[in-house]
Structures are given as C-alpha cells and as structure tokens.
Amino acid sequence: METKVLSDNSHSGKLKKGLNVNSEIGRLKTVLLHRPGEEIENLTPDLLNRLLFDDIPYLKIARQEHDAFADILRRKGAEVLYLEDLAAESLEDAEVKLQFISQFIDEAKVESDMLKEALTEYFLGFSNRKMINKMMAGVRKEELNDYNRISLYDQVNDSYPFLCDPMPNLYFTRDPFATIGNGITLNHMRTETRNRETIFAKYIFKNHPRFKDCNIPLWFDRDEDTSLEGGDELILNDTTLAIGISQRTDSASIEKVCKRLFLKKSNFKTILAFQIPVSRAFMHLDTVFTMVDYDKFTVHPEIEGPLVVYEITRNDSRANGLNVVKQNIELQKILEKYLDRKITLIRCGGGDRIHAAREQWNDGSNTLAIAPGEVVVYSRNHVTNKLLKEYGIKLNIIPSSELSRGRGGPRCMSMPFWREDL
Structure with a gap:
C-alpha cells in the first residue's frame, strides 16, 4: 500500500523558487529528502555488494526514523520536499x-x-x-x-x-547532486548502481514548474566521464568550497567544477581539494568532518593530518585558467587560514580509539546543521553527542537503528535547497 507523505510548507512563508546555499550552517529553510521505500525490501544478502549496502534495514522502522527526522526539520522551520514527489x-x-x-x-x-x-x-x-x-x-x-x-x-x-535493479541508496539525497550557491553539480556517480539516481534530478531541474524557469547553473553535468559525489562537497563560507578527492570523487572532476564556477563568475573564489583516505569508512569528505558552528567542526581523529590539500584559485594567465598550490597542513590550520578565525575540532568518539572507530562507522562525524550551533545527529553516537553538548552545540537527536545500516548520517540524508545567508 502506498503511503503519501506530503511536503509541509506551513513554516516556509513565501514559496522559495530556485536555490540559495552559501554555507553549511545558515538556517535551513528548504530541504530535499527521500523517504525510504520498497527498494529497501528488495535488498537481499546476495545483492548487498552490488547495491553498495553492508546490511538490510528493516523498512518499517527505517521509515519511522526517517519521519522523525523530517518532523524535526519541519518543527525547526524548514520546508521539507520529497524527491519522489518532485x-x-x-x-x-x-x-x-x-x-x-x-x-x-x-x-x-x-x-x-x-x-x-x-x-x-x-x-x-x-x-x-x-x-x-x-x-x-x-x-x-x-x-x-x-x-x-x-x-x-x-x-x-x-x-x-x-x-x-532497486535503488536503495536513494535516501541519501546528498550525493546525486549538490547545491552550491544558486546552482548545482549534477553528478556523475562513481558506480553504475548509483549513477542512475541522478536522472531524477536532471528532469526535476529541467521540467519541474518550481525550477525550470530559474536558469539554475550547472557547475557539473552527469554526462561527464569523471566522477563527483555530493558527500565530498562542503561550503565553508560564501567564497570557499571544500571538495574531497576520495573513493568516490576524482581530481579531474574538481577541476571541471572550479573552471565553471570561475568562468560563470560565481561568488566562490577558492576551492580546497582535500585528499582523504580511500576506504569504506572514509567514503566521502562529509563522513570525516562536518561544520556545526561558525568556529566548530566534528572530525574523525584520523583526518586531522597533516593532510595534502590543494588550494585552487582563478588564474587567467594559465592555459587551464587555474592556479593550484599543494600544501601539507593540519586540518585545523587550513580551516583557520580560510575561515579567518580560531577553529575547534570536536573529535568523533572523543578521540578514544574504540569509540571513534565504532561511531565513525555509524557516521558520528556526519551532522546536519539546521542553524549555526544547532545540528541533527543520530542517537546511537552517544559519546560524540555528549561531547558536542559540552561544546555548546544544540542537538536534535533522531532514532537511528535502521537508517544507519546504509552507512550515512543526517547530512547524507538531506540536500538543502535554501539556507539563509550568514
């Protein structure tokens, strides 16, 4: 039996057409989700590797947990849209x-x-x-x-x-495309299994009445032959992006994004390409650190560095239009340099080797900021959550026994369409 979940616009005021995301922490006003569906019931042990899952969530409970997530976002003033509706x-x-x-x-x-x-x-x-x-x-x-x-x-x-094939990864709406400023990267995913997911966004932004007349820029297109995934794309501020060179995102894709951002004269001036370990636990950049306040980030201890980070800026005198500077630098120092403030890194699991490994596996570093200093987190990451509270972060805790089996946290499950500017 089909369950229809209606978008709730009661808190949104005037309908916000188009896109506006210039930070990770500006107050969330419109967000895209996908409520887990029958695709979860079509997972079998023999298909887990093919469909990029480690376990089989129980759909009934996963939906209850996801509904609790959506309800928190609505109560906090966000308009919740669903991929399947759009x-x-x-x-x-x-x-x-x-x-x-x-x-x-x-x-x-x-x-x-x-x-x-x-x-x-x-x-x-x-x-x-x-x-x-x-x-x-x-x-x-x-x-x-x-x-x-x-x-x-x-x-x-x-x-x-x-x-x-079923498409069980769809409830991680962060990856198939990513909002940057007033445009998107319509991504070419690493795997054939997930690349099909981007077809929905292609038709939404081209044909949906809410978006088709908004002239939304494409910073990257799904027809590219190199991969890029939204979990690797973080907006540090209105002029600086961080993009991970990872298991799922190629360096060549980052160059393409840079050229289009600079060519189309967006407000972004610097892209930081972070080289992160290639492993399942470090799948995307947002699985190892996320921004929770103006001056605070959650991090997995193993990402603190020194890291290889490439600073990419515009340089019209070069053939490719880019200036690339390689740096070996600690995460805290690179963030302080580009955010121009003292930065506090809050370690997943408190830095304890056992707690950090367990809670990293359950996306303890993957938070969704709904306003500066206020985030959504999974209940099961209790060590990290306690530490966040001690640092003054306001938590909205959602149940997570089944959603977490897909190896993605609250940021992974959401794609902001509109955030208030800071």
Missing part, C-alpha cells in the same frame, strides 16, 4: 514522460528491444507517482508475467531476479 511532478508533459521512461530503461542496462517495449508499457500503466515509486523499488521478473522471453538476451539473463 520527480513525479516533473513528468506532466506526455512527451517528457516518454523520454524519461526511455532514458531510465536504457540506464538500467536493459538490452532487449522487446523487453524495453514491455517495460515501457508497464511503466505507462501507473500514475506518475506510482511509476516513480516502482522505478525506485526495482522491477522483479515476475511483475511482467505476460512477457514472452524468446530472445537470446532474455534467456541467458533469466536467472537474475530483477529486470531493473
């Missing part, structure tokens, strides 16, 4: 809907022309919202019982249970 509302034009279905099927790696036709008819049989839910959930073979599997492709691939 995607459905972007397909009112029949021709656009057909283009979307065709592209979705192609990117699901369906090779048989007969199967493509059958899937197209199957999707057209749903309302837009139910179709989006089904695409996200994945299509099992038995759902097309009437399809006659006579082609070589269909018969060779008959043992795999899905015609279109």
